[in-house]
Amino acid sequence: MPVTWRGGVLAALLGAAQTLALVHTTLWPLPLLTAAWLAGRLDRATPRGGFVLGLAYGTAWIAAAVWWLFISMHRYGGLAAPLAAAAVLALALALGLFLALAGAAYARWRHGRAADAVLFAALWLLAELGRGMLFTGFPWGASGYTQVDAPLAVLAPWLGVYGMGAALALAAAALARLVASRWRAWPLATGVALALGAAAAVGPAAFTRPAGEISVALLQTNISQDEKFAAERMPATLAWLATALAQAEAELVVAPETAVPLLPDQLEDAAPGYWQALEAQFAQPGRAALVGLPLGDYERGYRNAVAGLSAGPPYRYAKAHLVPFGEFIPTGFRWFTELMNIPLGDFDRGEARPPSFAVGAQRVAPNICYEDLFGEDLARRFADAATAPTLLANLSNIGWFGDSIAIPQHLNISRLRALEFERSMLRATNTGATAIIGPDGRVQALLTPHTRGVLTGRAQGREGLTPYAAWAARFGLWPLVLGALALAFATSRPWRRP
Structure with a gap:
């Protein structure tokens, strides 16, 4: 017909x-x-x-x-x-x-x-x-x-x-x-x-078992994308972030993707000693933080990254699955990206199987924004059950898409990742949805989108592998x-x- x-x-x-x-x-x-x-x-x-x-x-x-x-x-x-x-x-x-x-x-x-x-x-x-x-x-x-x-x-x-x-x-x-x-x-x-x-x-x-809990504080910075990289807003942006990180009473504090929107040398020029002060706040046992920021420089390349602050060894995670056009330029399309004014638009890739961030007895696996669409990528971290993540943390900035349906869509994507792995998912975002998602995929706590604030609560760690985690990790x-x-x-x- x-x-x-x-x-x-x-x-x-x-x-x-x-x-x-x-x-x-x-x-x-x-x-x-x-x-x-x-x-x-x-x-x-x-x-x-x-x-x-x-x-x-x-x-x-x-x-x-x-x-x-x-x-x-x-x-x-x-x-x-x-x-x-x-x-x-x-x-x-x-x-x-x-x-x-x-x-x-x-x-x-x-x-x-x-x-x-x-x-x-x-x-x-x-x-x-x-x-x-x-x-x-x-x-x-x-x-x-x-x-x-x-x-x-x-x-x-x-x-x-x-x-x-x-x-x-x-x-x-x-x-x-x-x-x-x-x-x-x-x-x-x-x-x-x-x-x-x-x-x-x-x-x-239930394929997994409880592995303790930790207290968490998730920051929602709520900075409009057209103001995020503005020089005149930078002092206020950095000041609020430093205060929120210092005052959050939790074992793990998570700040969103590019919460610090400057490369290291730019940050040192704009606010001398700023990063060293953040490191000092989390140098004592019992407190840790994950903070989104770009790492590297324009000459040697830079990455969309997460820094882990704690009393332990320095921790760095770099985004491996980049967004086409937004974070890397496909071959033959540079002319298209040059039509737009997007800062930090050509990142280098991070490693495919990064280690987790140790927070007490928990192993936290950060992923950045778009990466939690790819459950098969996250599954690589579950290849060894003994070192598999006990918690997942997504650091995002959906501010690029305004007050749109991208926010609830991304929340539901994270909920499905929680179901696939039976792991709690912590979401710290710029404009939403900042949430604590349980290993059953249910939202346990949620901040109102497009507001500035800190979401506090407790997150349960889990051990063991789901069938999906076991086969997707290998194949x-x-x-x-x-x-x-x-x-x-x-x-x-x-x-x-x-």
């Missing part, structure tokens, strides 16, 4: 609509319904029509999920509004191609049988893995994040966010076949429903890639009767 322009528009509207559940997680059934519509239409589409439907759905999905990139490029980067809008659309189109190819492949390989639901889920999974892995990956808005408060969340410590997305696609395809066949596909739909119901009824398994996402390829191959083959 050819795809009409009305069908393409409807596909785009539904693709955009499913992203509502990335923010409002109580709407978790919505992506199930929109994906079911897509699966039903692909059951009647030609390969060309499948490509168009997948491209419309996937492009609108990404555009609706990351439209706030326009704010960073236009308001803070100074890029002309038409160019900024075109850049967001171009990114969405490029990433939408993964689902377009999956749609075309499904329309070509389906056979009108129950196994088509598995084929749809396998191709959906391959599309999401491709988006998350190729060209350094851009997995923001992955469908599994819509299920952080849904029954499918029990799969997080087993299969991670991509496995949750594949299960969502399987359920959607089963629902589509049930409706299209006027309930003749009830065995398939019943099997999927029973499996999901059993998982929800049993609830999440990354390749088990999912190979499993999806095998299922796609098996279900795309025609049945031949002897």
Whole structure:
């Protein structure tokens, strides 16, 4: 069946609509319904029509999920509004191609049988893995994040966010076949429903065990991005940070990404002795801090980093998974980044498997902003159970994106990381969401976004490995890639009767 322009528009509207559940997680059934519509239409589409439907759905999905990139490029980067809008659309189109190819492949390989639901889920999974892995990956808005408060969340410590997305696609395809066949596909739909119901009824398994608690204080600096690097604001910025770090009564204090927005030599020129005074405050046992700042210099290169302050040895962590265009310049695109005014926009990468920061008996694994989209990267730190992190800490600056949906989206991303590893996640951010997330993925404490303050509480450390942490630490996402390829191959083959 050819795809009409009305069908393409409807596909785009539904693709955009499913992203509502990335923010409002109580709407978790919505992506199930929109994906079911897509699966039903692909059951009647030609390969060309499948490509168009997948491209419309996937492009609108990404555009609706990351439209706030326009704010960073236009308001803070100074890029002309038409160019900024075109850049967001171009990114969405490029990433939408993964689902377009999956749609075309499904329309070509389906056979009108129950196994088509598995084929749809396998191709959906391959599309999401491709988006998350190729060209350094851009997995923001992955469908599994819509299920952080849904029954499918029990799969997080087993299969991670991509496995949750594949299960969502399987359920959607089963629902589509049930409706299209006027309930003749009830065995398939019943099997999927029973499996999901059993998982929800049993609830999440506990793969880890408590390993003590520490008191924490998380700083929210609330500095507008257009003022963050302004020289006239720098004395007040540094003064508030120093006071908050000194007065916070906690075993671990965490300040957000680039809380100190100056390179070391710049800081020494602007505020002589400032860093040495911070180090002295945490030189006695019982108190420690993680502070975001750039390290290095313009001549030899610089890194988006975190400094650990404590009575122990000096600790430094540098961001390894950088944001394209924002933190590194892809080959051939320097002309584009030069159109914008973004300070510190070409960072060097840190090491892939950094050590944790020791705070008493706890091993804290910092990650910076965009890095907590990549559970497979964080999993590398769990290769040795004896030295695996007991706590995770995300230092972010979402100020680039104003008062937008990026804030609750990133909070839900961190919640899913907590579920995957059964580790508490501490979030210290510039404008929000600053939060303490428990190992069950629930928000235990939260500061109001776009306010300046300090969030205090206690965080539980955990030991032991979830299945996801164990296999992803060793093999990354390749088990999912190979499993999806095998299922796609098996279900795309025609049945031949002897």
